Amino acid sequence: NGYNTLQLMAIPEHPYYGSFGYHVSGFFAPSSRFGTPDELKQLVDEAHGMGMAVIMDIVHSHAVKNEVEGLGKYDGTRYQFFHEGGKGEHPAWDSYCFNYGKNEVLHFLLSNVRFWLEEFRFDGFRFDGVTSMLYFDHGLGKAFTSYDDYFDANVDTDATTYFTLANKLMKQVKPHSVSIAEDMSGMPGLAVPISHGGMGFDYRMAMGVPDYWIKLIKEKRDEEWQVGDIFYNLTSKRLDEKVVSYAESHDQALVGDKTIIFRLIDKEMYFNMRKDQPNLIVDRGIALHKIIRLITATTAGGAYLNFMGNEFGHPEWIDFPREGNNWSYKHCRRLWSIADDPELKYHWLYDFDKEMIRFINDHKLLTVPSVDFVSENIPDKVLAYHRGLFLFVFNFHPTQSFTDYGIPLGPGKYTIELNTDSGKFGGYDRIQEDIPYYTLPSGGLNSQHYLKLYLPARTAVVLKRVDFPKVR
Template sequence: MTKQISEEDVYLFHQGTHYFSYQFLGCHRDGVKTRFVVWAPHAKKVELAGDFNDWSGKGYALTKLDNAELWYGSFPDIQENTRYKYRITAPNGDTFLKADPYAFRAELRPLTASVIPSWKQYMWGDQEWELLKAESDPYHSPLLIYELHAGSWKRDDQNLPISYRVLASQLIPYVKELGYTHIELLPLAEHPLDASWGYQITSYYAPTSRHGSINDLKYFIDQCHQHQIGVIIDWVPGHFCKDDHGLRQFDGEALYEYKDPKKAEKPLWGTLTFDYGKPEVQSFLISNAIYWLKEFHVDGLRVDAVASMTSLNFDRPDSEEKLVNSFGNELNLEAIAFLQKLNEVVFHYFPKALMMAEDSSDLPLITHPTSKGGIGFNFKWNMGWMNDLLKYMELDPIYRKWHHQLLTFSMMYHYSENFVLPLSHDEVVHGKKSLLNKMPGDQWQQFANLRLLYGYMMVHPGKKLLFMGGEFGQYIEWRFQQALDWHLFDYPFHHALFHYLTELHKFYHHQPSLYQLDYHPSGFQWIDPDNHEQSIFIFIRKALDLENHLLIVCNFTPVVYYDFNIGVPTPGTYRELFNSDAACYGGSDQNNTEIHFSFPEGWHGQDQHIKIKVPPLAICIFQQVLESTEEELE
C-alpha cells in the first residue's frame, strides 16, 4: 500500500477526489525509514510521540508541507509493533495526543495508541471467487445473509472474543450447512467501547485488535471466499465517537466534524457528524470504503444509519429550533451529495460491490442510479416491512384479522427500491425480546409462529437477512458480552427449528421463483390478499420463464382448514412441495400428501380452483405438476 507523496496526491486530497488517500496519509514504509503524514491544518506544531521518546514528541517533529495543510516526517528508527500518537499543539497553545486517523492498526481497548503494523503482505487465494463474482448477478440470484457480531457469536473458555482464525474454522462450515450465501459482520473498525458494537469508531482504517491481526482478518475473509461465502461489513460514515484520542477537535478545532455544533452534535448517540461538505473528509471516508473493498476483498458495505445522515434534524428534540437547507427543507444536501459520490466511486472501481443502505426514512430513489437523480445504492434494507411484520407477529392470532394490512402493505411499495428483508440485531436488543420470545402463545405456538415468520420472509420478494441466534431460536435477547446459547441445540424444538431453516434455505436455492424476479412486478401475483377473517394470505411467485410458478398459502391462525378452496390460474394437478407444519420441523404434520386436481370452477378471480388442507400457523407451498414431471412420477 506504500505510495510516495506527489503534488497530485496533495491536490486530489484537498479536492475531495483522492480515493486512495490511505496510500500516502498515515504511516508507511519509505525505504529504510518510516514515513508519517497527517492532516492538521490548524495545528501550530505536530510531533510524533511514543515509547521511543517517552510520549514527549521530543526529537520527532513533523514538517508542514507548503500550502498543503499536511504535516510530514520520516524516521529511520521506528520499527513494526511500535506504539505512537501525534502530539499536536493547538492554536491556543494546548498540547494533546491523538491517534493516527489513517492508522492500519490500533491497540486493544482500553489502550488507545496507534501501532506500526507488520509490513508482511498477505497472499490471497480467492482468485476463483473473484472470477465468479465478476460474472454474478445479485439481483436475479439467491442472496441469504447471516448477520453476526464477531465478539459474541462464540467466546473462548475465559469468555473472551475468539480470534478471526478460530472464527474461520467454526463459522464457515456452520454457515455453509445453513445455506447462507453471505455473512454480514457488525463493524470491524477499532472502537473503544464494546457496548457500541462497533458503531462508534475511533480508527476507521484499523481492524479491531479484539480478534487478531490484519492478516488474520484477511485470512478469515479469504477462507470465506474459498468456501463460496461472500463477506459484507457494516460501515459507519454517519458519525464518530468523542473519545479524546479520536477525531473530535483533531487539531484543536473542528476538523472532521461540522464547525456548527448544531449540525455536528448527534444528541441521541452522544457522537459527532462528519462534515460531508469538506473535501478532505470526503477523501477520508471514500478512501476508507475503497480500503475495505480493495485491501480486505470484502464484497460489500452495509452503510449504517443513512437516515441520520440525510436528515438535518434526525434526532433533534421537538423543543429545539429545526435546521433547514437553502431550499427550506430538512435534507442534508451535503450528505446526499456525498452518498451519491461514494456510490459512483465504489461502482467505478468495484462494479459488483453490494452497497446496502440501512435507511429508515421515506426518502425516495435510494437504489436508483445517480444519473437519474437517485442516491446510487444497489440495495436498501426494508425497515418498514420489518416493523410491520414484527408488529403483526407479536399479536395474538385472534387479533390479527384487524391488522391484516400490516402484511399486505409492503407490496404497495416493494418495487420502488431493491429491498433486502432484514431481521437484524437491532430487533433483538434493548428490551425488544428475541424473535422467538416475541411470538405469542405456548411453546408449540411460539415455534410454529417463528417457522411461519421465516417461511413468509423467504417467499416475500426481496433478498434476506437474519441475525445470529435466530436460526435455532435464541430465547433471550442478544448479549454482546456473551456467546449465543449453544446449549439450546440439546432441546428438540430448537434443534428442529435449525433443521427447518436449513431445509427452507435449500428449498429457496432450488426455486428460481423465489429470487429471479424479486424486483420485477411480473414475479408476484396476489390470489387472495383480503381474507382478513381467517388471516390467510395466498399468492404466487414466478421465475423468469413465468411457467414453473409457486402457489403459496400462509395461515396466521392456529386453526386447521379442510377442503379449503384456492383459485389457480391454470388447469392441471398440483402438489405440495414444502410445509412448515411437518413433524420433522416440530409441527403437527397437517400435510397435503396427495396430488390435487383442479376443478373447472372459478375461485379468487381465477378460472380454476383446488381443494387443500391448510395447516395451522404455517406456510405451505404448491407447484403445478407439468407433463414432464407427471411422467417422472409415473
C-alpha cells in the same frame, strides 16, 4: 446452510464496547477486541473459500466525541471533520456529525471505503445511519408519509452527493461489490443505479418489517392479526428498487430487547425445548416462528437477512462485556451445538430454515420482482399469493383448521414444495405432500377454478404450478 453472504456488524475500532461498534474512533483499524488484522483477513479469505461474500457495516453517519483516540479535536478544533455548533452534534446519539460539504471530509470517507475493499477484500458495505445523513433533522420523529418530505430544504444534498460518490467508487474498485442503505425513510432513488439518476445503492434495508413483526407480536392477540395488513407491510416497496427483508434485527438479538422466539415462548425456552416435552406455548411459538420467517423471506424484495442463531431460535441474547454485567463474556456467544442436537426442538427450526433457504436458492425466487396477491379471508386469517411459478398459502388462524379450502386460481396442477406442518420440522404431518393437487371449476368448465386444500391452523404450504396435458 444456504446463506451466501456474511454481514459483520461494525468492527472498526471503538472506545466503548456497549456501543456495539457504532461509535467509531479508528476508521482505518479493525477493533483489537476481536483479534488481529491478519485474523480478520483470514476470516474473509475462509468465507470466500466457502463461496460466501463478506460485507461489513460502515459507519460514516457520525463519529465518537472522544478527543484522545477519536477525531473530536484532531487539529485542535472540532470543525475540521464536523459541522460547527449544534448542527455538528447528533441529538440522539451523543456523537459528532460529519460535514459532507468539505472536500477533505469526502476524501477521508471515500478513502476509508476503498481501504476496506482493498486491504481486507470486503465485498461491500451496509451503510449505517443513512436516514440520519440524508436529513438535517436526522429523520427523528418523522413518518415520511408524503413525497414532499423527500424534496425540501431538510435534505442534505452534500450527503446525497457523498452517497453517489461512494457507490461509484465501490464499483470502480470492485465491480461486483454490494452497497446497502440502512434507511427507514424510503427516500426515492436511493436504491436506483446512478446511470438512472439514483444514488447507486444496490439495496435498501426494509427496516419497517422487523419493527412491524415485533409490534404485532407485542400488542395484538393472535386472533387480531390481519393477513391483508401483513401482506401489505411485507410488500410495501417500489418495484424498481431492491430491499433486504428480515424478520428481526440485530437490535432484537442484543441485550435489552427480545428476539421473536423469546417473545413467543419466553421462559418456556429454558424448560420445555426437548422433543419429548409437550408444551402448548412452545408449539405455538415454533409454528409462528416458521411461518413468520417463511412469509418474510418469500415476499422479500431482492434479499433476505437473518441474525446468526435466530434461524434455530437461539435461547440467549448477545451481550458484550460491559460494566453492567461485570465485564463478562458469558453471553457473547452462540450455542451452535443445540441446532444439531436431535433431541431438542431447535433442531426442527434449524432444519426448516435450511430447507426454506434451499428452496429460495434453487428456484432463484428473490430474482422474481413481482409478488402477486391472490386472495385473503380476514375472518379465516387465510392469505395466498403467487411469486413466479409458486403459490404460497398461509393459515394464521390460531385454532381453526380448514378442509377443502378453496383458493381462486386459473386452471392448473400443483405439487407441494414446502410444508411447515411436516413432522421433520416439528409439525403434525396433517398435509399429504406426495399427491398432485388440481384446481376444480366451481360450476361449468368456464367457471372460476379453485384449488382445494387442507389448511391446519398456524401452518403454511408452498406449491409449484406444473404443466400437464390439457384435454380438448
